[in-house]
Amino acid sequence: SQQGEEDPQALSIQEGENATMNCSYKTSINNLQWYRQNSGRGLVHLILIRSNEREKHSGRLRVTLDTSKKSSSLLITASRAADTASYFCATGFTGGGNKLTFGTGTQLKVEL
Amino acid sequence: EAGVAQSPRYKIIEKRQSVAFWCNPISGHATLYWYQQILGQGPKLLIQFQNNGVVDDSQLPKDRFSAERLKGVDSTLKIQPAKLEDSAVYLCASSADRGAQPQHFGDGTRLSIL
Numbered sequence: 001s002q003q004g005e006e007d008p009q010a011l012s013i014q015e016g017e018n019a020t021m022n023c024s025y026k027t028s029i030n031n032l033q034w035y036r037q038n039s040g041r042g043l044v045h046l047i048l049i050r051s052n053e054r055e056k057h058s059g060r061l062r063v064t065l066d067t068s069k070k071s072s073s074l075l076i077t078a079s080r081a082a083d084t085a086s087y088f089c090a091t092g093f094t095g096g097g098n099k100l101t102f103g104t105g106t107q108l109k110v111e112l
Numbered sequence: 113e114a115g116v117a118q119s120p121r122y123k124i125i126e127k128r129q130s131v132a133f134w135c136n137p138i139s140g141h142a143t144l145y146w147y148q149q150i151l152g153q154g155p156k157l158l159i160q161f162q163n164n165g166v167v168d169d170s171q172l173p174k175d176r177f178s179a180e181r182l183k184g185v186d187s188t189l190k191i192q193p194a195k196l197e198d199s200a201v202y203l204c205a206s207s208a209d210r211g212a213q214p215q216h217f218g219d220g221t222r223l224s225i226l
Contacts, residue, residue, distance in 0.1 A: 004154075031212040042116070042203055042217030043155065050212065088154050097167050097210040098143060102154030 004089045004103025012109045019076040021106040023089030024069075030094040032065055034074050037086045037105075046074075046087075079110045113138060116218035118204050124224045130192035133221045137185070137206030143167075144181055145215060146189050147203040155203055161187065162210055191223075199225045 007022045023032070031050045035043040049056045049065045049072070056063050062075040076083055086107050090100040117136040125131050137144050142163050147155035158177065159169040163184035172179070176195070181187040191198055201222050205215040 033214065035217075040219070042219045043205075043215075045214035045216070048212065048214060090154075092212050097160065097162070098207055098212060098215070099157060099160060099168055100215065102156070105154050 004091055004101065006087070006089060006103045006106040008106060009104070010107045010109075012111065013079060015079060015081055015110055015112050017079055017110075019079050019083070019108055019110070021074045021087050021108070023072045023074070023103055025072075025089075025091050025103075026070065027091075028093060029067070029091045030096075031092045032063075032072050033090045033092070033100065034061075034063060034072075035088045035090060035102075037088065039085075043088065076108075079108075081110050081112055084108060084110045116204055116206055116216055118202075118218035118221055120221055121219065122222050122224075124226065125194055126226050127196055128193040130190065131194055131223065132188050132190045133202050133204075133223075135187045135189070135204030135218060137187070137204070138216055140208070141206035141216070142184070142209050143207045144187050145205040145207075146179055146187070147205065149201045149203055149220070151200070158189070167210070194223075194225050196225050199223060 004025045033048045034046040037043045060077045065072045086105045088105045090102045144161045146158045149155040158172045159179045160167040161181040179189045201220040203220040205217045207215045
């Protein structure tokens with residue numbers, strides 16, 4: 001079963017704009033990860049945030065985590081055409097041995 | 113470092129036939145995962161290995177799917193017999209160990225069942 005639900009399902013923006021994707025989950029977690037998947041390829045890890053962290057940055061990426069609301073957001077600033085991909089959140093739980101449950105994904109299209 | 117290698121990239125079979133997928137994880141990675149990704153959905157974990165032992169196979173349809181990781185390195189996933197609903201991309205991933213950390217994915221095998 002899918003633990004996370006990403007919102008929106010699809011997002012289309014112009015190059016240079018910011019893109020925000022949200023993820024909601026249902027059970028307690030010890031970490032949340034974001035992945036990118038280009039068409040026909042495997043997933044690429046973007047960022048990992050632990051349950052005791054509220055915000056993390058990596059280059060043009062900013063991830064927030066609100067455990068009280070069981071939600072996370074991924075912000076991509078100054079988007080580029082190369083950012084066009086599907087983005088997934090994945091949750092891990094204490095004692096889960098790095099088992100991840102993936103959400104349904106957001107399809108991002110960045111147009112020139 | 114070399115990434116996760118999977119083969120074949122594509123496979124087309126008829127229902128009730130058998131098929132096998134192969135995965136070579138990143139060198140030194142103890143944990144290996146097989147996922148099924150149906151079109152338009154996120155990956156679903158089928159089985160997780162720690163070295164050559166199974167950690168979690170709760171979502172593996174054991175009546176038709178089997179997997180092994182001999183010598184704790186390469187792994188194979190087999191489906192026998194295949195059903196139409198098995199059409200999906202089968203992704204292999206690996207991580208250094210079982211703690212909370214990134215998983216590294218191969219490009220997957222796209223399986224089509226006719």
